[in-house]
Amino acid sequence: MPASREVVFVDGVRTPFGKSGPKGLYAETRADDLVVRVIRELLRRNPSLPPERVDEVAIAATTQIGDQGLTIGRSASILAGLPKTVPGYAVDRMCAGAMTAVTTVAGGISFGAYDVAIAGGVEHMGRHPMGEGVDPNPRFLSEGLVDASALVMGMTAENLHDRYPTITKQRADAYAVLSQERAAKAYADGVIQPDLVPMATRKAAEGWGLATADEAMRPGTSMDGLATLKTPFRPHGNVTAGNASGINDGATGCVLAAEDVAAELGLTPRMRLVSYAFAGVDPELMGVGPIPSTERALRLAGLTIGDIGLIEINEAFAVQVLAFLEHFGIADDDARVNPYGGAIAYGHPLASSGVRLMTQLSRGLAERPGVRYGITTMCVGLGMGGTVVWENLTKENGA
Numbered sequence: 001m002p003a004s005r006e007v008v009f010v011d012g013v014r015t016p017f018g019k020s021g022p023k024g025l026y027a028e029t030r031a032d033d034l035v036v037r038v039i040r041e042l043l044r045r046n047p048s049l050p051p052e053r054v055d056e057v058a059i060a061a062t063t064q065i066g067d068q069g070l071t072i073g074r075s076a077s078i079l080a081g082l083p084k085t086v087p088g089y090a091v092d093r094m095c096a097g098a099m100t101a102v103t104t105v106a107g108g109i110s111f112g113a114y115d116v117a118i119a120g121g122v123e124h125m126g127r128h129p130m131g132e133g134v135d136p137n138p139r140f141l142s143e144g145l146v147d148a149s150a151l152v153m154g155m156t157a158e159n160l161h162d163r164y165p166t167i168t169k170q171r172a173d174a175y176a177v178l179s180q181e182r183a184a185k186a187y188a189d190g191v192i193q194p195d196l197v198p199m200a201t202r203k204a205a206e207g208w209g210l211a212t213a214d215e216a217m218r219p220g221t222s223m224d225g226l227a228t229l230k231t232p233f234r235p236h237g238n239v240t241a242g243n244a245s246g247i248n249d250g251a252t253g254c255v256l257a258a259e260d261v262a263a264e265l266g267l268t269p270r271m272r273l274v275s276y277a278f279a280g281v282d283p284e285l286m287g288v289g290p291i292p293s294t295e296r297a298l299r300l301a302g303l304t305i306g307d308i309g310l311i312e313i314n315e316a317f318a319v320q321v322l323a324f325l326e327h328f329g330i331a332d333d334d335a336r337v338n339p340y341g342g343a344i345a346y347g348h349p350l351a352s353s354g355v356r357l358m359t360q361l362s363r364g365l366a367e368r369p370g371v372r373y374g375i376t377t378m379c380v381g382l383g384m385g386g387t388v389v390w391e392n393l394t395k396e397n398g399a
Contacts, residue, residue, distance in 0.1 A: 020247040061090060
């Protein structure tokens, strides 16, 4: 058996995220074309990586039908022009699809099965709404395996407010405002744009266009404005469209490699993978998933939360982030947490979001060479959490 090897994150990119629906950026754009654009951009940005040296392409999608079907890792690889000798496959762990694509190929790299791999995800929620074509087994409810609310993500967020009575709607709204403000500042400072790949769009009625920025951001969001929004999941509830992520379309991708192979090929790694963990929780309390997955990932790494200098947590719902912060004794506005804003501002195209977190973390670590460790973490539908611990390589690269 080969000795395990260090795995590094070399580069990550994504399309701008669009709003789902007939008026959204990608209303008439195919999901697989979003992935193709990302793969081509990764190869363009890393010219010292010969395409034939890519050993695997793992692409996640939550709804694997239509233009997100046909084993999208393989089909997108062919469409992107990679040699037909490069294999590919599809991944599904709902919101943690791209994260799972990364950890799965990372395991293969560590074991020695691959030298270099591309991993990412796509979700076109306008073409394929969450749950399209799904036929849940009636035993889930008839045998009481899960609460009926477990299959409606917004209701699981309301349940989380019940579990954490200290997390009020006002706190959730305040966090949402902060996310929008930080995202707007990140754009103003030019932090996000370097890893966005412009995407051609076309609509029959409008002709060709070019997507260059995230469509869902609302930089003028205020507490007063959020207070007026409806609570669709519960009368007089806490969860609104303003303190949750939207329904979005977009794709992400990254290059992972064995550390020695990256050096051989002249690739500059940004982060080293330290550990990762996934955990299950009650499906009706899906949002607490990042807590046990983070505890396990930290334990596997021999670290504590105090060792983590930067956190990118997916903002599926503000309450889910606040539950995580409350558990670990972190302030709601801690500068280490989502310093560039998160999914409440940018959007959350389900299976693609894990690599957005990693790309933003790598940017954050590059700006903070004094920070050694960071994490990417997210809650996952049907009651799960996923966390990856990363080590900053900025210093080693001479920055």
